[in-house]
Amino acid sequence: xxxxxxxxxxxxxxxxxxxxxxxxxxxxxxxxxxxxxxxxxxxxxxxxxxxxxxxxxxxxxxxxxxxxxxxxxxxxxxxxxxxxxxxxxxxxxxxxxxxxxxxxxxxxxxxxxxxxxxxxxxxxxxxxxxxxxxxxxxxxxxxxxxxxxxxxxxxxxxxxxxxxxxxxxxxxxxxxxxxxxxxxxxxxxxxxxxxxxxxxxxxxxxxxxxxxxxxxxxxxxxxxxxxxxxxxxxxxxxxxxxxxxxxxxxxxxxxxxxxxxxxxxxxxxxxxxxxxxxxxxxxxxxxxxxxxxxxxxxxxxxxxxxxxxxxxxxxxxxxxxxxxxxxxxxxx
Numbered sequence: 001x002x003x004x005x006x007x008x009x010x011x012x013x014x015x016x017x018x019x020x021x022x023x024x025x026x027x028x029x030x031x032x033x034x035x036x037x038x039x040x041x042x043x044x045x046x047x048x049x050x051x052x053x054x055x056x057x058x059x060x061x062x063x064x065x066x067x068x069x070x071x072x073x074x075x076x077x078x079x080x081x082x083x084x085x086x087x088x089x090x091x092x093x094x095x096x097x098x099x100x101x102x103x104x105x106x107x108x109x110x111x112x113x114x115x116x117x118x119x120x121x122x123x124x125x126x127x128x129x130x131x132x133x134x135x136x137x138x139x140x141x142x143x144x145x146x147x148x149x150x151x152x153x154x155x156x157x158x159x160x161x162x163x164x165x166x167x168x169x170x171x172x173x174x175x176x177x178x179x180x181x182x183x184x185x186x187x188x189x190x191x192x193x194x195x196x197x198x199x200x201x202x203x204x205x206x207x208x209x210x211x212x213x214x215x216x217x218x219x220x221x222x223x224x225x226x227x228x229x230x231x232x233x234x235x236x237x238x239x240x241x242x243x244x245x246x247x248x249x250x251x252x253x254x255x256x257x258x259x260x261x262x263x264x265x266x267x268x269x270x271x272x273x274x275x276x277x278x279x280x281x282x283x284x285x286x287x288x289x290x291x292x293x294x295x296x297x298x299x300x301x302x303x304x305x306x307x308x309x310x311x312x313x314x315x316x317x318x319x320x321x322x323x324x325x326x327x328x329x330x331x332x
Contacts, residue, residue, distance in 0.1 A: 035066040038230045041078040041087035042071055045191055046273050047114045047218025048091040049256045050241040056255040059240050063233040074173060076145050079221065082107065088226040089234060093147035094217040098293045101315045102305035108317035110231055111220040111280035113238065118275045119151050121209040122180060122198045123187040132159035132209065141171040141179050141188035147216045150293055152189045154214040163300065177201050193268050217286060228319050235280055235324040242278050249274065282318050282329045
């Protein structure tokens with residue numbers, strides 16, 4: 001038989017139990033039942049297609065979050081939204097993430113979302129650029145500060161050239177085509193979504209040089225206001241979107257096209273989405289590439305931060321992806 005004091009303790013515990021549960025909440029909601037809000041800045045490119053798919057299919061609630069996704073013209077703009085506090089997470093290119101880390105900005109790489117290596121140097125037939133060595137002394141347009149700039153550096157390096165051997169013209173991604181058409185530049189490198197526009201604008205004068213010597217990586221990065229639980233939920237949602245993409249590639253392309261609201265063209269999505277390799281990872285290959293890019297960025301832009309492997313490893317946060325898919329994290 002319980003003593004009076006023990007009975008009182010049991011009754012008090014029973015009465016307090018619902019209150020404690022209400023105050024604590026759960027992973028899928030807050031005390032009032034609302035889902036945690038997450039803000040994510042994406043860019044209008046196929047590297048972040050799983051984000052488009054998650055948004056179009058409203059996959060976020062299944063992981064207990066309420067996501068607000070904004071589209072930016074480039075990964076650099078998405079990065080600025082994260083650094084400026086307008087978004088907690090961002091879908092960015094590898095080079096902008098590296099330069100932010102070297103600049104001492106508070107940023108964590110939580111996943112490598114996709115990989116792409118089917119690049120083109122766009123040029124004109126009347127410039128007679130039949131190899132990358134022929135770029136020496138020429139004007140080359142490129143959106144500086146994006147991973148497209150690093151693609152150009154790899155093209156030049158394949159012919160033992162550097163940026164000092166050419167005149168680099170800083171252009172917005174959509175300006176490269178018009179600059180080529182006018183003859184203001186001899187060649188240009190831009191996002192694949194503009195390849196068809198350049199081919200149409202130049203007509204018979206269009207020429208290109210394929211290049212596969214650089215794998216562009218689309219990264220998910222977290223700013224200072226992002227928390228591990230919500231970031232893990234975002235990654236679980238993107239894994240779900242990836243599975244849908246693999247199960248129904250044609251349907252996924254339609255969803256991505258619809259969500260882009262006219263920014264991406266159907267022919268481009270049909271042609272180029274299959275050329276991306278999707279699936280969140282954190283791998284030794286990613287770390288090695290970030291190290292190479294950091295060394296290049298320090299030399300090209302005089303950035304102050306450390307570019308060694310240990311410093312870059314500290315900029316990776318494997319916790320959320322380990323929680324979402326432990327097998328996807330192989331970097332140590």
